Each structure stands twice: as structure tokens, then as C-alpha cells.
Amino acid sequence: MARRLHSQGYASHLFPAQWAALRYVQLAAPERRTAIDLARFQGLASGAVARTVRTLITKGYLVKRGTIGRGRAEQLELTDRGLALLKKDPLRKVADSLACLGPEERQTLVRSLETAIKATKSGEVPALP
Numbered sequence: 001m002a003r004r005l006h007s008q009g010y011a012s013h014l015f016p017a018q019w020a021a022l023r024y025v026q027l028a029a030p031e032r033r034t035a036i037d038l039a040r041f042q043g044l045a046s047g048a049v050a051r052t053v054r055t056l057i058t059k060g061y062l063v064k065r066g067t068i069g070r071g072r073a074e075q076l077e078l079t080d081r082g083l084a085l086l087k088k089d090p091l092r093k094v095a096d097s098l099a100c101l102g103p104e105e106r107q108t109l110v111r112s113l114e115t116a117i118k119a120t121k122s123g124e125v126p127a128l129p
Contacts, residue, residue, distance in 0.1 A: 008090035017042070021052050022061060022086055025076050034073040061085060 009016030024038050039049040053076065056062040061082035064074040078086070101109065 005091070005094070011090040012085060012088060014085075015052075017044075017048075017052050018056055019089065019091070021049070021056060022078065022082055023089070023091075025062060025078055025082075026086055030075065031068060033076045034068060035076065036073055038076075056082070 006016060009019050011019075014022075020042060021038055024041055025033050028037065028041075035049050035053045036046055038053070039046045042049065053062060057064070060079055062076050063079055065077045066075060067073060068075050098106075098109070
């Protein structure tokens with residue numbers, strides 16, 4: 001599943017990190033739509049995220065809307081082109097399919113994914129019951 005999700009992240013001539021950045025800007029609160037907040041969210045170095053943001057600006061998917069607060073952080077905003085691209089998000093099919101799950105199925109999926117995520121953080125495999 002992880003390989004399939006990752007390979008779908010190369011749709012529309014974008015890399016997975018670029019898709020993730022577009023999704024972040026779409027969903028984040030306006031005051032959190034900065035490259036530094038994106039880097040914190042993704043757990044990545046700010047230099048790599050800055051390159052991603054520059055590329056998305058060059059491709060016409062993002063624009064800078066001025067500084068936020070006292071610092072130099074510039075607010076990012078999706079362009080109409082970026083919004084249109086997100087309508088073709090390769091992960092939309094996955095989200096739509098999960099939306100069809102009932103409450104009990106969702107809870108089971110949540111618990112399973114949390115277990116898998118914890119295992120990747122600690123490097124330990126949980127014992128089977």
C-alpha cells in the first residue's frame with residue numbers, strides 16, 4: 001500500500017513532497033501557511049522545503065502574499081491553478097474510498113494505523129496478542 005501511495009505521488013509532473021506542500025497550504029490556517037510551518041509539519045529541513053515552495057511558485061501553483069508577524073515568514077497561498085490541480089489530487093480516490101467506511105471500520109483502521117506508526121517511530125514491533 002505504501003509503495004502504491006508513493007508512486008501515485010508522482011502525478012501531474014510533481015513529486016510527493018510537492019503534493020504534500022499543496023495539501024498543507026490548502027488545509028492549514030492562514031497564519032500557518034508559511035514555508036517554516038510547512039517544514040515543521042513535515043519534519044524536514046527548511047532548505048529542502050524552501051526549494052519545494054520555490055518550485056511550486058515557479059510552476060504557478062503558489063504565490064507569496066507578504067510577511068506574517070514580526071519575522072520574515074511569508075504567507076503562501078494557492079493560485080487558481082493550484083486549486084484546480086488539487087481537484088486532481090492522486091490521493092483523492094483513497095480519501096473517497098475511506099469516507100465510505102462505517103464508524104466501526106474507521107475505528108479499526110485508526111487503531112491499526114496508529115499501531116503501525118508507533119512501530120515506525122520506536123523501531124520495535126508490537127507483540128501479537
